[in-house]
Amino acid sequence: MPMFEQGGVSVEVDEEGYLVNLNDWTPEVATAFAATGDDKIEGGLTSEHWEIINFLRKYYEEYQIAPAVRVLTxxxxxxxGADKGNSKYLYSLFQYGPGKQACRYAGLPKPTGCI
Amino acid sequence: MSEEMMDDEEGVIKKFMYVNRKAPYGSIYALESLEVVLIGAAFDQDVSLAFIDDGVYQLMKGQRTSGIGMKDFSPTYRALEMYDVEKLYVDQDSLAARNLTADDLIVPVEVLSSAEMADLMEDQDVVLSF
Amino acid sequence: MLLHTVNKSFERNSLDACLRLAKAGSTVLLIEDGVYAAVQGTCLEGKLKQAMDTGINLCVLAPDLLARGFATDKVIAGINAVDYAGFVQLAADHSSVQSWL
Known part of the structure; x- marks a missing residue:
């Protein structure tokens, strides 16, 4: 498995950039993921991004699954509330898909059924 | 199956039943079934899950897998509701043979007699076996 | 004496075949999905009690039991819960191992 290395963060990832060991996750990993690659977030993660990332981590802890986008929404x-629970808002934060991109930053596996 | 679904007119909903008869961990069937259910949920069909024979063990409360180095996927059954999979049926005879009741299970289910389960299976458009 | 391992309870006829051919003084260790047979009150309880009455030592692998949602206090009296080290010890203490799959 390849290693992801950036700014002091060194973690094992799969060929699509998802963490291999979910226990390797720290907030620094999310920050480093968001700072590199084609899907990097210009200007870095904001509190709005973190709100979704933290939500995903809680969801995974409870259900042991990365939710499908419509379920996440x-x-x-x-x-x-409805002003955040819509695809427009979530895609404005994670333009490569709140499922794929946000789950990767949150240290979750790729959502089941997500191609 | 997928072709049939593609050919269907939009809005036609079929009855799908996933029949689960294997215990978790001892084989891959239980986890595979769960993943197919979650993926299939995107098609907005009328989905039912049946738990028969050793399949009832998939829903046991209090699974602790740290000692066998496998992931405990039982919490995911509690997420099914959010995927609009709400019809979970458990075979009464299978529970009784294993000294279990619905209270031992991690999610609310409807417990059916053999006759009721048989009727329900007859009523499906598609039955998928795991 | 042989150590018999059984990794199915209700499925196939692994448990029946094992109990039919295990001799008094041998040990039967229930592992993987075999551990369900060790739980009190199932329709298999009578079979296991009968096996113990004929002099078969019955053991169950505790990590497999816990993984499946059963605490060791749910096990039929007389069945000995062992951990992985206990499994190794049983294998070492017996002449050979027969796995009923």
Missing amino acids: KAIGKKM
Whole structure:
């Protein structure tokens, strides 16, 4: 498996850049993931990004699964209200897909059924 | 199956039943079934899950897998509701043979007699076996 | 004496075949999905008690039991719960191992 190395962070990732060992995750890993690659976030992660990343980590802890986008959207809407629980908002934060991109930053596996 | 679904007119909903008859961990069937259910949930069909024979063990509360080095996927059954998979049926005879009741299970289920389960299976458009 | 391991409870006829051919004084260790047979009150309880009555030592692998949601206090009295080190010890203490798959 390849290693991802950036700014003091060194973690094992799969060929698509997802963490191999979910326990390797730290906030620094998320910051480093978001700072590199084709899908990097210009200007870095904001508190809005973190809100979704933290939500995903909690979701995974509870259900042991990375949610499908529509399930994530619905769950966020329930927790944070309709102005955040919609694809437009989530894609504005994670333009490569809140499923794929945000799950990767959160240290989760790629969502089940996500191609 | 996928071709049939593609050929269907939009809005036609079929009844899909996933029949689970294997214990978790001892083989890959239980986890594979769960993944297929989660992926299939995107198609907005009328989905039911049946747990029969050793399949009822998939839903046992209190699974602790740290000692065998495998992931405990039982919490994921609690996420099914959010995937609009809400029809979970468990075979009464299978529970009884294993000294279990619905209270031993991690999610709310409907417990069915053999006759009721048989009727439900007959009523499906597609039955998938795991 | 042989150490018999059984990794199925209700499926196939592994447990029946093992109990039919295990001799008094031998040990039967329930592992993987075999551990369900060790739980009190199932329809297999009578079979296991009968096996113990004929002089077969019955053991169950505790990590497999816990993984499947059963604490060791749910095990039929007389069945000995062992950990992985205990499994190794059993293998060392017996002349050979027969795996009923």
